Amino acid sequence: MDGRQSALEGLAMNPSLWKGKRVFVTGHTGFKGGWLCLWLKKLGAEVTGYALPPASNPSLFSVTCVQDGMHSLIGDVADRQRLASAMAEAKPDVVIHMAAQALVRYSYRHPVETYATNVMGTVHLLEAVRHCDSVCSVLVVTSDKCYENRERKIGYREDEAMGGFDPYSNSKGCAELVVAAYRQSFFAAQGRVALATARAGNVIGGGDWSDDRLIPDMVRAFHAGETVCIRNPDAVRPWQHVFEALHGYLLLLENMMENPTAFSQAWNFGPEDADTRDVAWIVKRFVAHWSADQGGADWRIERDAGNLHEAHTLRLDCSKARHELNWRPALDFGLALQWIADWYRCYYSNKDVLALSQQQLDVFQEMVTADGEHRMVKTA
Numbered sequence: 001m002d003g004r005q006s007a008l009e010g011l012a013m014n015p016s017l018w019k020g021k022r023v024f025v026t027g028h029t030g031f032k033g034g035w036l037c038l039w040l041k042k043l044g045a046e047v048t049g050y051a052l053p054p055a056s057n058p059s060l061f062s063v064t065c066v067q068d069g070m071h072s073l074i075g076d077v078a079d080r081q082r083l084a085s086a087m088a089e090a091k092p093d094v095v096i097h098m099a100a101q102a103l104v105r106y107s108y109r110h111p112v113e114t115y116a117t118n119v120m121g122t123v124h125l126l127e128a129v130r131h132c133d134s135v136c137s138v139l140v141v142t143s144d145k146c147y148e149n150r151e152r153k154i155g156y157r158e159d160e161a162m163g164g165f166d167p168y169s170n171s172k173g174c175a176e177l178v179v180a181a182y183r184q185s186f187f188a189a190q191g192r193v194a195l196a197t198a199r200a201g202n203v204i205g206g207g208d209w210s211d212d213r214l215i216p217d218m219v220r221a222f223h224a225g226e227t228v229c230i231r232n233p234d235a236v237r238p239w240q241h242v243f244e245a246l247h248g249y250l251l252l253l254e255n256m257m258e259n260p261t262a263f264s265q266a267w268n269f270g271p272e273d274a275d276t277r278d279v280a281w282i283v284k285r286f287v288a289h290w291s292a293d294q295g296g297a298d299w300r301i302e303r304d305a306g307n308l309h310e311a312h313t314l315r316l317d318c319s320k321a322r323h324e325l326n327w328r329p330a331l332d333f334g335l336a337l338q339w340i341a342d343w344y345r346c347y348y349s350n351k352d353v354l355a356l357s358q359q360q361l362d363v364f365q366e367m368v369t370a371d372g373e374h375r376m377v378k379t380a
């Protein structure tokens with residue numbers, strides 16, 4: 001694997017902080033949660049996962065054996081009692097809530113399920129935290145789509161209005177409001193639990209086989225020797241490699257562990273402005289990477305006949321994470337696309353995809369770790 005960058009100024013994670021840390025992750029059978037658990041295990045954390053069974057076959061969870069070396073529980077966040085007992089039994093120091101119905105188009109077909117999982121699931125999670133004395137830090141993962149989208153060209157900042165046109169986006173805005181209410185009503189005065197939210201842009205990476213997502217749609221089509229149909233070639237999204245968002249989450253939690261009150265807020269994590277690209281740009285680059293090795297990758301535009309509304313332009317202003325956490329993207333975006341094509345190629349040619357996943361994580365971790373030197377920017 002070449003093209004690595006040197007450890008970048010100001011991106012220092014402190015891997016030793018995670019050793020032996022007890023971490024409760026919801027959504028570990030999904031795309032981001034699976035990568036997060038692989039990373040946390042590498043860091044020496046004791047991980048418990050709570051989620052529904054993987055929604056796709058194949059899945060990152062199954063092909064990289066995410067459940068090995070952790071405690072994996074299958075359960076619904078709608079089941080308040082079971083979630084609370086799972087957390088009580090795990091006695092975590094840190095909770096990372098990622099379980100969600102995470103698809104916009106599915107949310108149009110299943111709005112009730114989407115709100116039940118994303119809003120009441122968050123309420124149940126926070127109730128479990130209230131009654132679990134071991135927990136010190138909680139990160140609730142919402143989305144860049146939580147903002148009231150005004151289709152403007154500049155990025156949304158953390159203090160802007162919540163909104164969301166479709167049930168998924170709106171449920172993430174609601175989850176943000178739930179967290180704010182719990183922070184004010186139950187956690188702030190008591191001071192035991194640091195509670196933050198993370199609003200990341202569209203993440204891409206190896207191991208995603210979800211429906212109606214750009215990279216999985218391309219991979220499925222190209223692998224089957226078909227032309228992929230692109231619905232919204234001009235849609236602009238804050239794309240980033242999944243490791244970038246996870247790095248933001250871990251760095252934020254490290255800061256929360258050191259200084260709970262200062263970091264109990266909402267945080268955006270997205271690409272540099274120049275990497276906030278339209279769909280057609282991503283497709284052309286990914287097609288080039290895929291074709292270079294395997295040929296047979298083609299695409300055509302087929303506008304959405306169902307006419308479901310999806311935001312056209314979505315940008316994030318990530319200056320707060322940049323200035324207060326010293327976080328910024330570490331991976332060249334062209335290299336990120338190469339890594340993704342490499343990952344799926346490895347999987348489809350029956351090579352050792354767990355080894356490649358570990359290798360990609362190792363290279364990335366090296367980029368964001370300055371020899372264990374932790375840069376704490378904000379102090380009490």
Ligand SMILES: NC(=O)c1ccc[n+]([C@@H]2O[C@H](COP(=O)([O-])OP(=O)(O)OC[C@H]3O[C@@H](n4cnc5c(N)ncnc54)[C@H](O)[C@@H]3O)[C@@H](O)[C@H]2O)c1
Pocket residue numbers: 026027028029030031032033050051052053054055075076077078097098099100101102117121141142143144199200201202203204210
């Ligand atoms: N993928 C992205 O581009 C992106 C962007 C911004 C935010 N997010 C957010 O990040 C989180 C993870 O997203 P992802 O891409 O990994 O999604 P995913 O669909 O791959 O994974 C979702 C996870 O949530 C679990 N889950 C769903 N409903 C559940 C329920 N009722 N009870 C228990 N577990 C349940 C699933 O089992 C799975 O483990 C979500 O909160 C999502 O909204 C994702």
